[in-house]
Amino acid sequence: MMIAYIVMKSHKSKVIxxxxxxxxxxxxxxxxxxxxxxxxxxxxxxxxxxxxxxxxETIIATDDKRILKVAQKFGANAEMSPKSCKSGTDRxxxxxxxxxxxxxDDIIINVQGDEPLINPQAIEKLAKTISKDSDIxxxxxxxxxxxxxxxxxxxxxxxxxxxxxxxLYFSRSPIPFAxxxxxxxxxxxxxxxxxxxxxxxxIYAFRKHFLLKYAKMPRTCLEKIEKLEQLRxxxxxxxxxxxxxxFDSISVDTSADLEKILSLFR
Numbered sequence: 703m704m705i706a707y708i709v710m711k712s713h714k715s716k717v718i719x720x721x722x723x724x725x726x727x728x729x730x731x732x733x734x735x736x737x738x739x740x741x742x743x744x745x746x747x748x749x750x751x752x753x754x755x756x757x758x759e760t761i762i763a764t765d766d767k768r769i770l771k772v773a774q775k776f777g778a779n780a781e782m783s784p785k786s787c788k789s790g791t792d793r794x795x796x797x798x799x800x801x802x803x804x805x806x807d808d809i810i811i812n813v814q815g816d817e818p819l820i821n822p823q824a825i826e827k828l829a830k831t832i833s834k835d836s837d838i839x840x841x842x843x844x845x846x847x848x849x850x851x852x853x854x855x856x857x858x859x860x861x862x863x864x865x866x867x868x869x870l871y872f873s874r875s876p877i878p879f880a881x882x883x884x885x886x887x888x889x890x891x892x893x894x895x896x897x898x899x900x901x902x903x904x905i906y907a908f909r910k911h912f913l914l915k916y917a918k919m920p921r922t923c924l925e926k927i928e929k930l931e932q933l934r935x936x937x938x939x940x941x942x943x944x945x946x947x948x949f950d951s952i953s954v955d956t957s958a959d960l961e962k963i964l965s966l967f968r
Contacts, residue, residue, distance in 0.1 A: 722790030
């Protein structure tokens, strides 16, 4: 057993990015195909991920032939997955399980198909964070919150971490609760750098063996309450390593989000 362990540790882990892209979004159906300055949204995401030097392969995982056709048209590596997959993580796990050349400790990066402004440098940092330690099974990104409206918004997920930047908890509520200065905080427009509030960016890196295990875990109590899938790992005593980045990202969930993205591109 010791020999097998040493052999596994000796190779450099392969890094693969998988972009889950479903058509039937509740608030904005077909959003990944929406045109942004002459390109579908999913193409912007794919091209940005493809610019990350540490990623050897990028795959679009979809449940809809319309997305598959568009992806193949602009030259993407795209695969069909069942509509029965309940989440992007399930979709990625289904695709990865079919790939025999991926080893147990290879790295799978989950990049959402609705984030056309995702920064390649942020993805690179995430890949490096998980690559440098084989004992990290899952990692993600966070960035400081400077806008009080983001801190208060239930649509913005917040995270608190320990001294080694492992996540302690994720919530849609403002955390941590600054008891002694909460009233003054709420009257601000911009938070100071001394106010340690972090926004969670919904991009993940998994070791393959943990991804497949994680996808099989039953949904947990806090996960159901907060509607945050990552709490499943926390509740099962798996530590999520958080890497801080200066780059923010905007996920497109509504028509208003799309208009904001279009104005930024223009």
